[in-house]
Amino acid sequence: MARSFTPFQEVDRFFSDLARTPASVGMPMDLYREDDRFVAEIDLPGVDPASVDVDVEDRTLTVRAERKASASNDAERSWLTRERPTGTFARQLTLGSRVSLDRIEAEYSDGVLRLTIPMAEEAKPRKINVAHTERSAQPSVTSGQDTAPAPEGRTIEGELNS
Template sequence: MARTLNPFQDMDRLFTDLTRSPAAVGMPMDLFREGDTFYAEIDLPGVDPASVDVDVDDRTLTVRAERKTTAGEGERSWLTRERPTGTFARQLTLGSRVALDRIEAEYSDGVLRLTIPMAEDAKPRKISVAHGDSSKVIEA
């Protein structure tokens, strides 16, 4: 079977590996919105739940977690080592439209799920318009 030569594919893979940040390698994240709530799901397999720390300071949300090395580390001759260990941190800059006091975090099955609701005053709302000749109100 003939194989098409694509030298750019290997270069692209190498460039992607080199430019990937340590946080992206150790803490891959999905970020999405459903209605008036934002969700961040961060993969943290093998992380002790007690080491997970989430805090907000001046609209910057920081997640820290530690994946410890396994016992007997010094006795091993590694053939391949792809699972990163150590302390990882990831930061998200939050806009002024989120309710900082209502952010929730849950860690289950190796996934940290952050629930970030939109602030009430940032939600769209209807404004009634009064008509000048009578007390009729027109809903906008």
């Protein structure tokens, strides 16, 4: 049977193979934004939940997990293919300044580690209410009345320019 050659498919496969790293093969991840939080879902099938470790240091979130090889004797087996990697895996995410590091949550269920990374309160968009006051007619100053000078203070322009 003749096999057709499509150069674009071959180039795409080549770059896909280059993009695969040990972390992405052992710990494939989906990352998305949902409302005011980021969510990372990392596939960790066959991983003992007690081996999952998540920590944050200097805005770098690190996930480590271990998938152990089967307990049976490999000498008794004649492998035809072996595609499920074993060992200790690590994956790192660099977190920006817009996330709240102290409110990150992690949950492991059905072989998927779900990290919920909320945005920092100061990074969330918010509405600023505008106060509205009615301007009344300014009283006219007549001669002979003492008026106090306006209090001295810094102006916004002065703050911006200093």
